Amino acid sequence: MSVIKRVKKEDGTIECLIDSSNILHSEYDKTKKTLKLTFKAGTRYLYKDILDRDYIRFEVSESQGSVF
Numbered sequence: 001m002s003v004i005k006r007v008k009k010e011d012g013t014i015e016c017l018i019d020s021s022n023i024l025h026s027e028y029d030k031t032k033k034t035l036k037l038t039f040k041a042g043t044r045y046l047y048k049d050i051l052d053r054d055y056i057r058f059e060v061s062e063s064q065g066s067v068f
Contacts, residue, residue: 002019002020002062002063002064003017003018003060003064004018004019006059011031012029012030013027014027014028014030015027015028016059020040020063020064020065021065022039022040022065023038023039023040023064023065023068024038024039024040025037026038026059028050028055028059030052033048033049033052034046034047034050035047035055037068
């Protein structure tokens with residue numbers, strides 16, 4: 001798995017440090033259904049309307065980049 005560290009906060013947010021060629025960090029807010037990705041180049045993007053099942057598929061994948 002490419003997730004190096006996973007932290008689930010009390011507010012339901014899940015943060016992951018990712019070992020990927022392009023993606024560095026992810027933050028999924030289950031309540032707002034948003035996914036924030038930080039890329040190794042330093043850019044950050046916010047994606048909306050992300051379903052729980054889609055995020056879980058992203059997180060547990062061998063390659064988050066291919067699922068993304």
